[in-house]
Amino acid sequence: MHQPINKTKAALEKGSPATAFGDVMKILVIEDDATTGDYIAHGLREEGHTVDLVPDGRDGLIRATTADYDVLVIDRMLPGLDGMSIVKTLRGAKNRTPVLFLTSLGGVDDRIDGLNAGADDYLVKPFAFGELSARVAALARRPKLKDEETTLQAGDLTMDLIRRKVTRNDTEIDLLPREFALLEHLLRRKGRVQTRTMLLEAVWDISFDPQTNVVETHISRLRAKVDKPFESELIKTVRGAGYRIES
Amino acid sequence: MNTLWKSTPMRMALALVALFWVVSLLSLGGSYLVIRQSLEDAISADLEQNMAGFRAAPSAGALAALISAEAAATDPDERILSYLAPDGRHYGNALIARSNDGFRILRKNTGRAPSDETYLILSATLHGGQLSLATSLSRIGDLRETFVNILLLSLLPTMVIALGFGVLIARRSAQRLKAVEGTLDRLTRGDLSARTPVLSGWSDDISTIGTSVDRMAKAQQASVSALKQVSADIAHDLKTPIQRVAMLLRQLSGTPDLGPKAQVLAEKAAEETDGIVATFQSLLQIAQIEGGSPKARFQPVDLAALAQTFTEVYEPAAEDSQHQLVLELPKSGPTIVNGDKGLLGQVFANLIENALRHTPPGSRIDITIARTADQVKLTVADNGPGVPAEERLNVLRRLYRLEQSRTTPGNGLGLSLVSVIADLHDAKLELASNAPGLAVSLTFTATGPGAGAGKAD
Structure with missing residues (x-):
């Protein structure tokens, strides 16, 4: 039940897209399905995180309250104690550890129920590992977002949030309101991967994944204005996961 | 009369x-x-x-x-x-x-x-x-006078009584037939829970027909719900293995010591499972919406704002495929309906994606929100090849695809989902010809300020 801790940095140094997801974290995964559990634990360890995998809800709650974790990944349906009850109990005990909720296919109300219960984010199975990884990273870093900044910077690009102006190499870039919002979102999370679904939720408040890859088309519009006229590429594609602006 | x-x-x-x-x-x-x-x-x-x-x-x-x-x-x-x-x-x-x-x-x-x-x-x-x-x-x-009197005295009252009785029975039968007819209408429209109201008075051949109609409807409802249960059970039983397969394939494609050829194959297989997962997601979602549970969290949703968001979201994609998206919103008045924002967004997404997929480059897609005294109407219309009149009901069927669009991507669930979402919101779904092209519209009852008086929700 208790998985050996894997702290090799090999995966990080290998240059795989997942290495750039951020700091090493201590993560508890409560998941009864062995295949899904292994998939998550294996992937997160590859990225260098410390992962504890627990298949039972009651054991998971005990572990979550006794050890200090950076992020909890909790399946909704669990033997012993279901995911919702775990989150409610934790929040009731003033435990504020970020929680990523996992749920099975087909749940329409699950998302809202999960968030209402006190989970911070939500993911439907099956998911690409990049999606989980990006969301776990976003959760762990959540409090570090600086909202009071008036200018955002990445490389030679500057975004003035008050005058709503974007310049690169002293050249002003004319952006549509949503392009501005998209760039702002990526700049605020500089160095972190943002997946398509994360961008849809944050920029357009859309919580389902349309079949057409609409985010890609918006990113390519943004790139045409922000990257194409200049020498270096600021907005990077992270294969199998999403997009990121280098810090 | x-x-x-x-x-x-x-x-x-x-x-x-x-x-x-x-x-x-x-x-x-x-x-x-x-x-x-x-x-x-x-x-x-x-x-x-x-x-x-x-x-x-x-x-x-x-x-x-x-x-x-x-x-x-x-x-x-x-x-x-x-x-x-x-x-x-x-x-x-x-x-x-x-x-x-x-x-x-x-x-x-x-x-x-x-x-x-x-x-x-x-x-x-x-x-x-x-x-x-x-x-x-x-x-x-x-003598003749007597006979004429006998004739008149016996025939006139007979006629009046017979006609009066005839009108009475005809009225009553008409009412009963109307009740049976109404039930059959609702059944035809797919409301299998429709039953003949209890007919007052003595039972006759019409009430017997009413009882038979009810019996038929009950049997049909039972078999349909059994069928739905079976499909839901199949979907439910298969979803866990499919989730596992998808994850295993992803894990496999990421294995470093896999040859490049095998890696490509594993990735392709993973992408295929994404399609299966999407179909399952839609099927399970339809089943859940039909259950009516999302109704509990209805809240006021501004359709005009939603239309604006989705037009904007699909604008670049439409531009890439050389389609023109044209948004038209009412100049004044609120366009608020009571509903589930996520599901209503999905209506826009599915209808716009449908139009983008099934019309040739250069086509125009109109997204219109119109408002009357107590209704808000959402229309997505294109000037593409359209759907033949006799096929318009079929395209709402689950997994149904027109012969002409077998080769285009999609799983045949987009419009089915729109249809169940419309039902959930008590909205009237209409598929009409846009001469040329297809016009899909949903008519909602408006809520909030400006809505028709006496329409309490």
């Missing part, structure tokens, strides 16, 4: 009245003729017998005395005795002009009665003069 005359009970009542008329006319007419004949026979026999009595008189003088004596005691309205003696003198209570011997009918104005009186006259030559005896036929006239 027009339909009342066409109803079966009304027609039957009319037919019965007509039949009764014919039968009564024939029987009463027959009896009248028979009675009249025997009455006439009796009168002529009476006259002949009378005449025979007078023949016994020995001379013209005696006859004249006899006539005068009897005439004095006889009312000429009833009976006339008239003897024209050979010397030209007349005896009797009235004068009957000389004519041929034998029976004849005479119409004579008595001067007292308002109408002519008819007499049967028997004339015979006696002792050189002519004796005419006449009896009034007023009894026969009375």
Whole structure:
């Protein structure tokens, strides 16, 4: 039940897209399905995180309250104690550890129920590992977002949030309101991967994944204005996961 | 009222009245003729017998005395005795002009009665003069009057009663038929929970039909729900293995010591499972929406704002495929409906994606929000090839795909999902021709300020 801790940095140094997801974290995964559990634990360890995998809800709650974790990944349906009850109990005990909720296919109300219960984010199975990884990273870093900044910077690009102006190499870039919002979102999370679904939720408040890859088309519009006229590429594609602006 | 005359009970009542008329006319007419004949026979026999009595008189003088004596005691309205003696003198209570011997009918104005009186006259030559005896036929006239009265007295009330009863039964049947018809209509439209309302009064063939319709609907509902349960069970049982396969394939494709060829294959397989997962997600979502559970979290949603967001989201994608997205919003008035924002967003996404997928480059897609007093109408219309009228209901069916679009991507669930979301929101879904192209519209009941008075939610 208790998985050996894997702290090799090999995966990080290998240059795989997942290495750039951020700091090493201590993560508890409560998941009864062995295949899904292994998939998550294996992937997160590859990225260098410390992962504890627990298949039972009651054991998971005990572990979550006794050890200090950076992020909890909790399946909704669990033997012993279901995911919702775990989150409610934790929040009731003033435990504020970020929680990523996992749920099975087909749940329409699950998302809202999960968030209402006190989970911070939500993911439907099956998911690409990049999606989980990006969301776990976003959760762990959540409090570090600086909202009071008036200018955002990445490389030679500057975004003035008050005058709503974007310049690169002293050249002003004319952006549509949503392009501005998209760039702002990526700049605020500089160095972190943002997946398509994360961008849809944050920029357009859309919580389902349309079949057409609409985010890609918006990113390519943004790139045409922000990257194409200049020498270096600021907005990077992270294969199998999403997009990121280098810090 | 027009339909009342066409109803079966009304027609039957009319037919019965007509039949009764014919039968009564024939029987009463027959009896009248028979009675009249025997009455006439009796009168002529009476006259002949009378005449025979007078023949016994020995001379013209005696006859004249006899006539005068009897005439004095006889009312000429009833009976006339008239003897024209050979010397030209007349005896009797009235004068009957000389004519041929034998029976004849005479119409004579008595001067007292308002109408002519008819007499049967028997004339015979006696002792050189002519004796005419006449009896009034007023009894026969009375007889006819009696028969006409019998006819009217029996037929008119019969007709009124029969017609009144016919109208009553026709009304009642019409109401019952309407109830059964309404149930059948709802069943046809797919509302399998429709049942015939309890019909008041005595049970008849219509209530039997109503019961049969209910029985049929119940059986159909049971089999449909069994079918739905089976599909939901299949989807439920398969979703965990599919999730596992998808994750295993992803894990496999990320294994570093896998050859490049194998890696590509594993990635392709993982992408295929994404398609299966999307289909499953839609099927399970449809089942869940049909269950009605999202209704609990309905909240006011601004359709115009949602339309704006989705037009914007799809704008670059449309541009890439050389489609033109045109958004039209009402100039004033709120466009708020009560609903699930996520699901309503999915309606926009599915309809716009559908239009993008099934129309050639250069097509125009109009996204319109229109508002009337108490309704908000959302329309996504294109000028592409459209959907033939006879296929418009089929495209709402799960996994159904038009022959012409078998090769385009999609799983045939987009419009089914729109359809169940429309049902969930009590919105009217319409697929119409955009001449050319397809126009899909959903009409919602508006809520919030400006909505029709008395439409409390």
